[in-house]
Amino acid sequence: xxxxxxxxxxxxxxxxxxxxxxxxxxxxxxxxxxxxxxxxxxxxxxxxxxxxxxxxxxxxxxxxxxxxxxxxxxxxxxxxxxxxxxxxxxxxxxxxxxxxxxxxxxxxxxxxxxxxxxx
Amino acid sequence: xxxxxxxxxxxxxxxxxxxxxxxxxxxxxxxxxxxxxxxxxxxxxxxxxxxxxxxxxxxxxxxxxxxxxxxxxxxxxxxxxxxxxxxxxxxxxxxxxxxxxxxxxxxxxxxxxxxxxxxxxxxxxxxxxxxxxxxxxxxxxxxxxxxxxxxxxxxxxxxxxxxxxxxxxxxxxxxxxxxxxxxxxxxxxxxxxxxxxxxxxxxxxxxxxxxxxxxxxxxxxxxxxxxxxxxxxxxxxxxxxxxxxxxxxxxxxxxxxxxxxxxxxxx
Numbered sequence: 001x002x003x004x005x006x007x008x009x010x011x012x013x014x015x016x017x018x019x020x021x022x023x024x025x026x027x028x029x030x031x032x033x034x035x036x037x038x039x040x041x042x043x044x045x046x047x048x049x050x051x052x053x054x055x056x057x058x059x060x061x062x063x064x065x066x067x068x069x070x071x072x073x074x075x076x077x078x079x080x081x082x083x084x085x086x087x088x089x090x091x092x093x094x095x096x097x098x099x100x101x102x103x104x105x106x107x108x109x110x111x112x113x114x115x116x117x118x119x
Numbered sequence: 120x121x122x123x124x125x126x127x128x129x130x131x132x133x134x135x136x137x138x139x140x141x142x143x144x145x146x147x148x149x150x151x152x153x154x155x156x157x158x159x160x161x162x163x164x165x166x167x168x169x170x171x172x173x174x175x176x177x178x179x180x181x182x183x184x185x186x187x188x189x190x191x192x193x194x195x196x197x198x199x200x201x202x203x204x205x206x207x208x209x210x211x212x213x214x215x216x217x218x219x220x221x222x223x224x225x226x227x228x229x230x231x232x233x234x235x236x237x238x239x240x241x242x243x244x245x246x247x248x249x250x251x252x253x254x255x256x257x258x259x260x261x262x263x264x265x266x267x268x269x270x271x272x273x274x275x276x277x278x279x280x281x282x283x284x285x286x287x288x289x290x291x292x293x294x295x296x297x298x299x300x301x302x303x304x305x306x307x308x309x310x311x312x313x314x315x316x317x318x319x320x321x322x323x324x325x326x327x328x329x330x331x332x333x334x335x336x337x338x339x340x341x342x343x344x345x346x347x348x349x350x351x352x353x354x355x356x357x358x359x360x361x362x363x364x365x366x367x368x369x370x371x372x373x374x375x376x377x378x379x380x381x382x383x384x385x386x
Binding site (some may be wrong): 030031032034035038064065066068069070072073076093096097099100101102103 | 226229230231232233235236237239240243244246247277278302305306309310311
């Protein structure tokens with residue numbers, strides 16, 4: 001499982017598992033920090049050419065809708081090449097926001113990374 | 120102030136010689152939905168306008184998230200206003216901009232988000248209020264109820280922790296009104312958004328309120344849960360809550376100065 005160096009505090013670890021890119025995100029993501037998340041995600045997608053993005057959100061107690069919009073943007077790019085975004089380990093408030101925004105069906109929501117690797 | 124979002128202490132407002140709010144004390148807890156009830160001229164909208172910092176207070180203080188509004192500089196007050204969301208009665212949209220651009224405006228003005236992110240965010244907010252298919256229309260091309268929903272989408276654009284609603288149900292059909300209520304409840308229960316709602320629509324108030332307060336002629340009459348208000352024995356509360364035609368509110372109008380005014384006895 002090769003690790004990819006990350007320069008972003010929000011994204012402490014990035015690694016490959018087969019054709020999947022596993023990204024752990026850490027901290028609250030709001031209007032101020034979501035541009036950083038966007039930069040990190042788009043840059044790693046461009047570098048690796050991965051088609052499946054697995055976002056482990058275990059260490060994200062809260063994200064606002066700008067962060068959700070960044071995830072949708074990543075999904076837009078991956079859908080164009082037949083890929084997808086899996087979200088794992090959702091905390092209740094993040095899960096709730098996805099439900100309110102009616103976005104829980106456009107992402108693949110899974111319990112944990114192990115499920116994502118099986119998917 | 121730890122568990123308080125808003126603390127109103129002896130707030131007083133005068134327009135000329137008329138006192139429209141008289142020594143109002145009110146606490147709003149974090150994550151609470153507080154409904155401010157009152158008839159026309161009760162002072163409830165004035166109280167809301169003071170809480171959002173759009174009109175100055177004449178006496179007392181209002182603290183929001185630990186900030187005393189009367190002590191803020193103009194720049195700090197501007198910053199405060201971007202940290203809260205306000206749904207105005209009319210929706211308060213810019214007529215020259217499409218609905219989507221109205222919602223994008225605070226995101227473009229107050230954040231560093233890229234245009235691609237803003238575009239998605241606007242669609243998410245419009246979907247929340249059921250207006251996604253009307254994104255490109257101008258405010259003049261949609262109904263009053265739709266304008267109000269667009270105003271709500273704009274109020275939510277920056278994901279504020281506190282939302283103020285001025286008559287959110289007024290002018291809406293019953294189904295849309297119930298949908299807006301449902302959204303207020305979800306924002307509160309799921310995301311912990313603190314809501315202050317000014318209304319005189321009792322069905323809506325009972326659906327959304329954790330707690331209600333009743334204002335009458337600029338004075339604070341009573342505070343309680345929906346059940347406490349329903350079971351109140353206070354004649355004024357009962358008349359307001361149940362919309363009764365007989366009671367102190369109508370009595371006051373009847374015994375007013377109509378006769379002496381007509382006969383010019385005061386002149």
